[in-house]
Amino acid sequence: MNVSRRLENFSSAIFFELNELKQQLRAEGTDIIDLGIGSPDLAPPPHVIQTLSEAAADPSGYGYPTSEGSLFFREAVANWYRNRFGVHLDPQTECIALMGSQDGLSHLALALVDPGDYVLVPDPGYPIYEVSIHLANGVPYLMPLKEENQFLPDFSTIPAEVAQNAKFMILNYPNNPVTAVADREFYEKAILFARRHNIVIVSDIAYSELAFDGYKPMSILEIEGAKEVAVEFHSLSKSFNMAGCRIGFGIGNKEILKALAIVKSNIDYGIFTAIQKAGAAALLGDQTHTVTMSKTYQARRDVLLDGLAKIGWTIPKPQATMFVWAKIPVAMSSREFTRELLRHTGVAVVPGVGFGTHGEGFVRIALVQPAEKLQEVVSRIKDSGMLR
Ligand SMILES: Cc1ncc(COP(=O)(O)O)c(C=O)c1O
The missing domain is CATH 3.90.1150.10 (Aspartate Aminotransferase, domain 1)
Structure with missing residues (x-):
């Protein structure tokens, strides 16, 4: 075989x-x-475990959930983004539940990329970024993250032919594996570049809540107009130690999220309701x-x-x-x-x-x-x- x-x-x-x-x-x-x-x-916080065990004991929660996530969970996401980043989101159209951010990262290329399209990915980078592009028969263009550039991609080195034919670009700050962080100025530059070349930005902020010495990472969506070009993925795996629950979410541009939802609705049936309840408890509870x-x-x-x-x-x-x-x-x-x-x-x-x-x-x-x-x-x- x-x-x-x-x-x-x-x-x-x-x-x-x-x-x-x-x-x-x-x-x-x-x-x-x-x-x-x-x-x-x-x-995870004790109230999250408590909510999960109570919800798991409810026999009415065992039907198929909805692929895009229950509204109560998406409302909790919007609420958390408002409190944490000052970003306002419509839970119905600008928030989608994911089986971990991996779910969004692995399926987004299927929604956006045609064979031969470029996707700009960081090198070094979290492995699924590049793998997902191959899955969609796209072409990864690796953006080197160099120490002398504070491990930020240098957009000026991206060839014009690549930029013109790129569908999206993945940014991940705070970064795995290099641990670098990005500031407002960098995100503004990225948005300018994306607008100029009609490229979608995918921001992965799986580590936004693990920060030290008083530092607070930002969301790209804090920048005026970012929703027109960007989606962001976040995860409850690291922020609330719920990695085994497989729950995360995508937020931002509604057309992009709608395209992702179409792919996902053919692949999965959503997240167990009890886990969504635990996730909502994490997002709405004491931070x-x-x-x-x-x-x-x-x-x-x-x-x-x-x-x-x-x-x-x-x-x-x-x-x-x-x-x-x-x-x-x-x-x-x-x-x-x-x-x-x-x-x-x-x-x-x-x-x-x-x-x-x-x-x-x-x-x-x-x-x-x-x-x-x-x-x-x-x-x-x-x-x-x-x-x-
Ligand atoms: C940078 C980054 N993004 C996304 C993920 C996926 O996390 P999850 O699917 O558990 O949300 C990880 C997991 O280690 C990661 O390091």
Whole structure:
């Protein structure tokens, strides 16, 4: 049986190889400290769990939900956006429920892209961005995120032919994996570029609530007129530690969201009502949870980075996200360094090249273990002699 050639775009040999090594070391008795996966280890707020269990006990909530999401959930989304960003949205037309933002990100290209159309994606970037373009037979144009440009794309380097034939552009700030953030000036520039070339902007703000030292990420929709060219995806996975619930949402331009809803209505039947109720409870409830959660990640960041700096590995402190983007301190490729680190210390991280060629030279470390474990990571790296 021949599987489709499309599958070649899906599997990353690097991740497969690392998982194999992790399993092998575990089988040999190594205690792995996994800082590879970006799955939160913290719990959702208690009132969210309470709402979910009450709603799950209601037999009337087990019918097919609607693909675009129940109105009560979309109203909760609009309410949250108004309070958090000062952005006004029509819950009926400018908000759509998603099975995690991955759902929106993976299906949007099917709604907007014809074969051969360009889509501008960041490199390094979250893998589904590029994969979704291949799924729609589009052509990804990789926008390098370089340290000297504060990891922001430089629109002036995009060839005119690409800009003219591009359907949309993906922006992700606070960024996974590079952790960079974007300000109003950058978003204004992006909107200007998008208007000039008739390109849709897709802003992924999955990490907008994980920010440190008083920093508050913004939404592109805060900018006057952004709704004419942009949609934004947000997720309850990281903001409320609900990754396993699979709930997120898309907001912004109604024509784009309508096109996405048409694709989705042929693919899924929406999100279990009890989960939508839990999601609405998260969005409408006390928001101090996000402050506490950010403080936890900030404390972890400080333990890890202060500890690593003391042993000779200095990494700039990120202002947001649950990750650290660390320049490799020795002469090795990111793939080699990740393997060696795993072998010598049992600490698992992700090689930067796994997110795109411009990720080479870096590793991504997820702050998904308690501070004590991160302290142990520092000790293990010190004892391994790998930094010498
Ligand atoms: C940048 C980014 N966007 C989107 C997602 C998808 O999140 P979810 O589908 O859980 O909302 C992730 C998950 O790690 C991510 O890192």
